[in-house]
Amino acid sequence: PTHVVPARRVLLKLSGETFGGGRVGLDVGVVRRVAEEIAVAVRGGVQVAIVVGGGNFFRGAELSASGMDRARADYMGMLGTVMNCLALQDLLEQAGVSTRVQTAITMGQVAEPYIPLRAIRHLEKGRVVIFGAGAGMPYFSTDTVSAQRALETHCQEVLMGKNGVDGVYTADPRKDPDATLLEHLTYTDALVGDLAVMDATALSLCRDNGVAMRVFGLEEPGNVTRVLQGEKIGTSVTA
Numbered sequence: 001p002t003h004v005v006p007a008r009r010v011l012l013k014l015s016g017e018t019f020g021g022g023r024v025g026l027d028v029g030v031v032r033r034v035a036e037e038i039a040v041a042v043r044g045g046v047q048v049a050i051v052v053g054g055g056n057f058f059r060g061a062e063l064s065a066s067g068m069d070r071a072r073a074d075y076m077g078m079l080g081t082v083m084n085c086l087a088l089q090d091l092l093e094q095a096g097v098s099t100r101v102q103t104a105i106t107m108g109q110v111a112e113p114y115i116p117l118r119a120i121r122h123l124e125k126g127r128v129v130i131f132g133a134g135a136g137m138p139y140f141s142t143d144t145v146s147a148q149r150a151l152e153t154h155c156q157e158v159l160m161g162k163n164g165v166d167g168v169y170t171a172d173p174r175k176d177p178d179a180t181l182l183e184h185l186t187y188t189d190a191l192v193g194d195l196a197v198m199d200a201t202a203l204s205l206c207r208d209n210g211v212a213m214r215v216f217g218l219e220e221p222g223n224v225t226r227v228l229q230g231e232k233i234g235t236s237v238t239a
């Protein structure tokens, strides 16, 4: 056929804060709600790859501030993300979605190793691919990994789910009542303005390779489905 419309393929970033419901450990109710919202979009034909954070267990920078070696603490942080991956996998499977977890640190009993072409094949078959263990490298963040995985698996958009905010604001809306939501900004705006969208490595990777991003709030019911389906909520960030 000559007029094949390419499938929508997106990368969703879920932070550890989401998994923990704001605390240490796992809030299964929250993960179940997010999984069910993802399932709706997957049944509608959207190809979904997910990068999972781990801040609800360990953050390398925090452990290192308490006296641990930074690199070893970062490995603990990466291992934490894998527990979130397994929780999300379980609840997605319960919601009727076929899944695969791929980790950047190999652990054959619980997940496949990260193999980009295989990940793409899973996505084409309608499976959700959940990427864990970050980049497998200390000093990186799961935001940076989101940009990298989106590029390598040819996702059209990076969707950054946030807790507590529903997009990028002119100032911190929790502190400044005059802060207004920005519907659009460029990666350079975000870098120069030092807006807390995501870390600078992730922003520059997206900018230099022209991948589009959307920052949105996870808490409003239905938002995860909406953003996966392509609704223009929150803030769009482009080159």
Ligand code: UDP
Binding pocket: 014, 015, 016, 017, 052, 053, 054, 055, 056, 058, 059, 060, 061, 073, 074, 075, 076, 077, 078, 081, 133, 134, 135, 136, 137, 138, 139, 140, 141, 142, 143, 145
């Ligand atoms: N981490 C790392 N390399 C990576 C990704 C993550 O060292 O490629 C470590 C880092 O210590 C980080 C922790 O894993 O603090 C959890 O990831 P992140 O803080 O990005 O999770 P989130 O803030 O999204 O919950």
